[in-house]
Structure formats: C-alpha cells, structure tokens
Amino acid sequence: MPEKTIVLSSGGIDSSTAMAIAKSEGKEIYSLSFRYGQRHSIELEAAKRVAESIGAKAHKIIDIDLRQFGGSALTDDIDVPKHDTINEIEQDDIPITYVPARNTIFLSYAMAWAEVLKATSIYIGVTAVDYSGYPDCRPKFIEAFEKMANLATKTGITKQAILKIETPLIHLSKAEIIKTGNNLGVDYSMTISCYDPDASGRSCGRCDSCLHRINGFKETGINDPTIYY
Amino acid sequence: MPEKTIVLSSGGIDSSTAMAIAKSEGKEIYSLSFRYGQRHSIELEAAKRVAESIGAKAHKIIDIDLRQFGGSALTDDIDVPKHDTINEIEQDDIPITYVPARNTIFLSYAMAWAEVLKATSIYIGVTAVDYSGYPDCRPKFIEAFEKMANLATKTGITKQAILKIETPLIHLSKAEIIKTGNNLGVDYSMTISCYDPDASGRSCGRCDSCLHRINGFKETGINDPTIYY
Numbered sequence: 001m002p003e004k005t006i007v008l009s010s011g012g013i014d015s016s017t018a019m020a021i022a023k024s025e026g027k028e029i030y031s032l033s034f035r036y037g038q039r040h041s042i043e044l045e046a047a048k049r050v051a052e053s054i055g056a057k058a059h060k061i062i063d064i065d066l067r068q069f070g071g072s073a074l075t076d077d078i079d080v081p082k083h084d085t086i087n088e089i090e091q092d093d094i095p096i097t098y099v100p101a102r103n104t105i106f107l108s109y110a111m112a113w114a115e116v117l118k119a120t121s122i123y124i125g126v127t128a129v130d131y132s133g134y135p136d137c138r139p140k141f142i143e144a145f146e147k148m149a150n151l152a153t154k155t156g157i158t159k160q161a162i163l164k165i166e167t168p169l170i171h172l173s174k175a176e177i178i179k180t181g182n183n184l185g186v187d188y189s190m191t192i193s194c195y196d197p198d199a200s201g202r203s204c205g206r207c208d209s210c211l212h213r214i215n216g217f218k219e220t221g222i223n224d225p226t227i228y229y
Numbered sequence: 230m231p232e233k234t235i236v237l238s239s240g241g242i243d244s245s246t247a248m249a250i251a252k253s254e255g256k257e258i259y260s261l262s263f264r265y266g267q268r269h270s271i272e273l274e275a276a277k278r279v280a281e282s283i284g285a286k287a288h289k290i291i292d293i294d295l296r297q298f299g300g301s302a303l304t305d306d307i308d309v310p311k312h313d314t315i316n317e318i319e320q321d322d323i324p325i326t327y328v329p330a331r332n333t334i335f336l337s338y339a340m341a342w343a344e345v346l347k348a349t350s351i352y353i354g355v356t357a358v359d360y361s362g363y364p365d366c367r368p369k370f371i372e373a374f375e376k377m378a379n380l381a382t383k384t385g386i387t388k389q390a391i392l393k394i395e396t397p398l399i400h401l402s403k404a405e406i407i408k409t410g411n412n413l414g415v416d417y418s419m420t421i422s423c424y425d426p427d428a429s430g431r432s433c434g435r436c437d438s439c440l441h442r443i444n445g446f447k448e449t450g451i452n453d454p455t456i457y458y
Contacts, residue, residue: 060297068289069338069345101341104381108337109298112330116298141380148373152333152365 002028004119006110009033011046012193014125017181021168022123029056037067042201046192082206086215103136115153121164129173174216189225202229231257233348235339238262240275241422243354246410250397251352258285266296271430275421311435315444332365344382350393358402403445418454431458
C-alpha cells in the first residue's frame, strides 16, 4: 500500500512541482485547493488540471472566506502592485499580496484531511528563496507547524503515526524548481502564477509572481509556455 | 486604548466564561464562532446572545465545512454516544465526537483576524480537566500553537507584537468554571452544551457534554438553568 499524502495545490509552478515530486516518491496523492476569496478562480481550474495530469487519487476544493477579515491585495479591493522588472520588487517589506494566516489555515485543513485518511505527510510548495517575503513560507514556521500538528491530532496521543510536513522546494530557486519539475514531466502550460490574470486566463507579466516566473524560466533556458497580455 | 482580543465562542459554558474573564481583564472583545457542519445551529444563536450580553465589540460567524473530510459524530451521520451517568464516559479513548483539527482550524482563523485587527491575544476556553479526551485541548498543544502563530504572521518578522493564546480555564474543573463565570455575572441560561439538542433547543442530558455540565452545576450548588428533554 502506498503512503497517502495531502498536497496543497494552487495551480502554480511551486505546488505543481511539489505534487510531481510527491508522486515520484511513490506517494498516493490527495490534492487540496482553496477558494479563499481570491479575485479570480483561474488558479482553481489550473489546480484541477494539474491534479488530473499527475494522477491524484482525489482533488478537493475547500471554500474558506478570508475576505471577512480583510487585509490583503489578493482578497480585497486593493491594487496588486506591478513592476517592470524583478529588481524593482521590494525585498525587505512584507508585500500587500500577503494574506494573513493563509498557509496556517491551509495546513490546518490539510491536517484534518490527513487525520481522516490516515495520511502520513503533507506536501507544501513553499520556498525560502524567491519567497516574496511571506512570513509563513519560512522553514522555522513549517517546523513549528509540524510540531503543533503532531500534538493536535489523535496520532499525537496514540503515537500511531507521525505527520510530516514535506517542503521539497524549500531551498530551491524558481529556476531550480522549474528544472526539477521539467525533468519530472510537469506541463507548466497547465499552471498559472499571475496575481491579476485577465478574463481569458492570460497573465499580466508585471506582478511579483509573474516576474519571478519569467525570471525563473529565463534562468533555466526552458521555454516559458505562459501567455501574457 | 484597551487591548483587542479574539475570543473563540461556541455558546457553551467554557467559552462564555472565557469571554467574561477576558472582559473582566479589560480587553476589547471580538467574538468568533464557526458554522462547521455541526448538526444543529442552536449553539450559534447561543454564541451570539452571549457576545451581546458580555458587550463584545463585534461577533463574526465563519463558515467552514469540516463535513467534507468526515470522521466525527458531530458532523457526520454517526450517533452521538449517550450515557446515564458521568461515570460511564470512557476517559481513555478519544471520543467519536472529536472533530479532526477543529481547534487548530479555529485558532488559525482567529490568528488571521488578530493579525488584521492588531489584537494581542486569543482567548480559548479549553480545559485539561473535564476535557473529554480531545488532543487539541492539551496545554502542550496550545503552547505549540502559540509558538507557531508567532512565526506565521507579520509580527513574527517585525517583532512588533506577540500574540498570546490565553487559556484561563485550562486548570479549572467544570464546577470551578461555573463558579468563576457566576461571580462574573455570566447568564448560563443563554448557553448550550448539548451535542444533540432537540428542535426547540432543549438539551438531551445524556451526551458527554450534558453530563459534564449537569455534574458541574451539581458540584457548585448553583442552580442549573438548562432545560432537558
């Protein structure tokens, strides 16, 4: 019996590559995405396509309403910042695209599903390299979450199993992630990174996330299949 | 300016008492409840009444669908276990009323709201005494969550503020909780503990939660205002 794993999937490069890595490690994949009040749902369609193409056993979309709390350009009526080049992104600040507690909430739901399925791990495609300054992408956050998770659940009492939070991309640059996924056969034309796509799903090419993507493809020499408007 | 605090409220004895304690400590109260697929919403009405009577600044109800994952008598079509006396409750097992990851998910949402409001604490009415065997009511779970929370948020990077998880009931028995709340003027007729109330909001008197409540009132000598069917 293969071990079951929950993979948090946003339909972007990072989570799609993390899913392909979990698959290559022999895991049975349960893909989990969230409709969290983001201003577009194009990424949810991407997540579904990616889960199907990698052969996930199941794909769930959970509705959570982070708009009730406000505080982010990704869920509120605040403009997504745009730049002409990657060098203009301010690295020291926590960007306005940060969604409060997002990864914590995502991982908490994944933990619930993992407990019910008796899955032994959760894969999350966070990276501490091109990580856009989000506090909940840092290795010490992930370690603290894993510790908490193993106290929060039945397994924390019964000691029957330990839940691992797997971060296979944590030390990889965007270019290294793309290379890894490319070797595993990930079709990046299925994925989307843009914070502000147009109605037909084309990317802006100027938000932080697009700029990291464009730069990543450029560094690898692999063709970027993304259509920019 | 009073410090802001998020209080997790279920409309039961414990969270209502925790809210009264937060109020008595001078906090500005932001009450947070969840519609999480529980089989009845009577407790949400109770939570709203309690928040109003204690003078909460705001009360939010968040929809989260834990039924998608299954695995609990509180959210699935599994019978809630009933007993004639408190001594029949099995203390060693994790009960079927346990909802996977519930407190972790609740605290994660509270953390999101706290970050947006710049609240400095979250009050949760967990108790390690009459705690029904839930792993996510244990002090070491709360400590691990607090540590994680302070790494997950902006404040974890900026060090501007620390988020405290306050558990004022953690070492109190049900009787001590009732005495404390009674001294603070909590009107327990507004609260509900039952896992299986009837349509008119009366309590069964035989589920674990009712039995703990009945026993708690009996030990204090305070009149139990609950109506049992």
